[in-house]
Amino acid sequence: MDFVQTITLSALCSHLLVGLSRAMILFVVTSGMSFVLGVLRVPNVAHGSLYMIGAFAAFSISNLFGGGSTGFWLALILSPFVVALVSLIAERSLFCHLYEREHLMLLLFTFALMLILGDLVKMVWGADYRSIMAPEYFRGSVTLFDAPFPRYNLFLLVMGPLVAVGLWLFSNKTKIGKIARAAAVDREMVGAIGINVSWVFAFAFVLGCFLAGLGGALVAPTVSITIGMDHDIIIEAFLIVTIGGLGNMWGAMVGSLIFGITQSFGILFLPQFAIVFPYLAVVIILIWRPTGILKSVW
Amino acid sequence: MSKGIFSLKSFGPIAALLIALVILPSIIPRFYIYILAVIFVTALLAMSLNMVVGHGGLFQFHHGAFYGVGAYTVALMLTKTSLPVWVGFVAAPFVAAFVGLLIGLFCVRLTRLYFGMLQISLGSLIWAIAFRWYSFTGGDDGIHGIPLPSLISSTTGAYYFGLILLIISLIVMFLIFKSPFGATLQAIRDNPERCEAIGINVRRHQLIAIVIATFFAGIAGVLFVVVEGSVFPDLLFWVFSLEIFVMCLLGGWFTFAGPILGAAIMISLRTFAGIYTEYWTMILGIMLILLIFFLPEGVWGYLVEKFGFQRKKSLEKERQ
Numbered sequence: 001m002d003f004v005q006t007i008t009l010s011a012l013c014s015h016l017l018v019g020l021s022r023a024m025i026l027f028v029v030t031s032g033m034s035f036v037l038g039v040l041r042v043p044n045v046a047h048g049s050l051y052m053i054g055a056f057a058a059f060s061i062s063n064l065f066g067g068g069s070t071g072f073w074l075a076l077i078l079s080p081f082v083v084a085l086v087s088l089i090a091e092r093s094l095f096c097h098l099y100e101r102e103h104l105m106l107l108l109f110t111f112a113l114m115l116i117l118g119d120l121v122k123m124v125w126g127a128d129y130r131s132i133m134a135p136e137y138f139r140g141s142v143t144l145f146d147a148p149f150p151r152y153n154l155f156l157l158v159m160g161p162l163v164a165v166g167l168w169l170f171s172n173k174t175k176i177g178k179i180a181r182a183a184a185v186d187r188e189m190v191g192a193i194g195i196n197v198s199w200v201f202a203f204a205f206v207l208g209c210f211l212a213g214l215g216g217a218l219v220a221p222t223v224s225i226t227i228g229m230d231h232d233i234i235i236e237a238f239l240i241v242t243i244g245g246l247g248n249m250w251g252a253m254v255g256s257l258i259f260g261i262t263q264s265f266g267i268l269f270l271p272q273f274a275i276v277f278p279y280l281a282v283v284i285i286l287i288w289r290p291t292g293i294l295k296s297v298w
Numbered sequence: 299m300s301k302g303i304f305s306l307k308s309f310g311p312i313a314a315l316l317i318a319l320v321i322l323p324s325i326i327p328r329f330y331i332y333i334l335a336v337i338f339v340t341a342l343l344a345m346s347l348n349m350v351v352g353h354g355g356l357f358q359f360h361h362g363a364f365y366g367v368g369a370y371t372v373a374l375m376l377t378k379t380s381l382p383v384w385v386g387f388v389a390a391p392f393v394a395a396f397v398g399l400l401i402g403l404f405c406v407r408l409t410r411l412y413f414g415m416l417q418i419s420l421g422s423l424i425w426a427i428a429f430r431w432y433s434f435t436g437g438d439d440g441i442h443g444i445p446l447p448s449l450i451s452s453t454t455g456a457y458y459f460g461l462i463l464l465i466i467s468l469i470v471m472f473l474i475f476k477s478p479f480g481a482t483l484q485a486i487r488d489n490p491e492r493c494e495a496i497g498i499n500v501r502r503h504q505l506i507a508i509v510i511a512t513f514f515a516g517i518a519g520v521l522f523v524v525v526e527g528s529v530f531p532d533l534l535f536w537v538f539s540l541e542i543f544v545m546c547l548l549g550g551w552f553t554f555a556g557p558i559l560g561a562a563i564m565i566s567l568r569t570f571a572g573i574y575t576e577y578w579t580m581i582l583g584i585m586l587i588l589l590i591f592f593l594p595e596g597v598w599g600y601l602v603e604k605f606g607f608q609r610k611k612s613l614e615k616e617r618q
Binding site: 272 | 357404407408410411412415416418419420422423426427429430431432535536537540543544547577579580582583584586587590591594
């Protein structure tokens, strides 16, 4: 049985790069989820739906401005804000009234949000497959390690670390970021010194969803945009934040890298079961370290 | 043992309901018989989930995985082997319980949300395998046209088979619920630290509860195959698992029979909403939000609170 094809060094390297760029997308999405987890201590089940809305919004915005370079950049900048607006509405109208309740209710609320947003997307955009084009200079591929590598993926490889550094600077160097981290540790204390905790939570939630939208906009040129993409990403995001350590941003990075690279190597070694490899990696890691690789903020 | 184990007061309504359920198939159209059979399956599944969620206080987020494992076991044994049918029927709950034990072993080391997220991960692994392994599980198409004995292959046959299995399972579950083990489990739910302090092995109790619950989920899986005659990976998908979770919430976590009501309401709503609209999940979402805000105790819990079964109230007071 020779179902493992001969693997050359260049194939290894190019799959590593593909895995890395996939990991960057995953990181952008999961860093947002991790941020919400860290501050609100709620796994946002609707995170995948917001990611999907980000991708669909990118499609619409890009079309509105006639595609091309302008359309792409405007879509990339504007669609996260569209998603942030959606999440702000949901948060201020309903979610914020639940902060005093037990966490399970918060989680179930985000599940309800996922169900509603999923159907809203179906109503607004329909069930067709959509795609958008990256601008001219991101199309095609460059040769790295004797193997073609899409230019757009190079862009992703730059964007991931940028988001990581930005988020780190934000939560460690700005006042609001510090307040958010403090509220995660001791909500009552933060409230006692005169800070409106509800708005801090709102801010954290919206920022997390903003990142989901950014992830959706970033992934849009590489995949076919369709309903159902929320279900796939959310379970991956759950796994990643779990193995990384709940609420730890660098944990999200580590988890994304593990997930992206095992998936990509899985495609190389055993294409049919590529989907199983990352799950297996997750199982092994959780047996080894039940609460994730890095320290959870909980 | 018969229905006598239920309190004397509720004996009348339960007997009436049973008689009605036995007679119904001869008067209602076939479609409704089918819907009722689906409700039986789902009710059993929701009840088994509630054993760990409502009574055990565990975040069993991926219960559907065990249901699916049970259903797939039956389907595979009936289509791929020439063993007698009943072997598959008996094996399925045990396989489900075994998988429950395996996954439970890892999960009980963790608490609360970590428990739930780890379970979603491990359950999704099972889903991924079923989804991709075309040559064995049929991949995303699933397995159709599973050969069933003629006695239970008709809708009415499946209905009675489901009803009997449901009743037996409910009686066993009720006995467990009322047993010292059930009481300990509920005590662990209410205060795990204190239980640990008085020398109860919390993790072992939780693990046993998971195994029992997954066993019943396996039975529900068998019933699913009997009613539908097919299996598909959606059974193992986490969204469906959360839907079962919502059924428990809808009926009422902390009541014994609540999940049956929850399952019945959900299945009826889905069936009849499905006729008029394709946006069933949105309705479900809105319903869930309404539940969270206005009816966190569930329908049954609300009825108990509102119209008060005296017995339960006095119990509550004792507990306080």
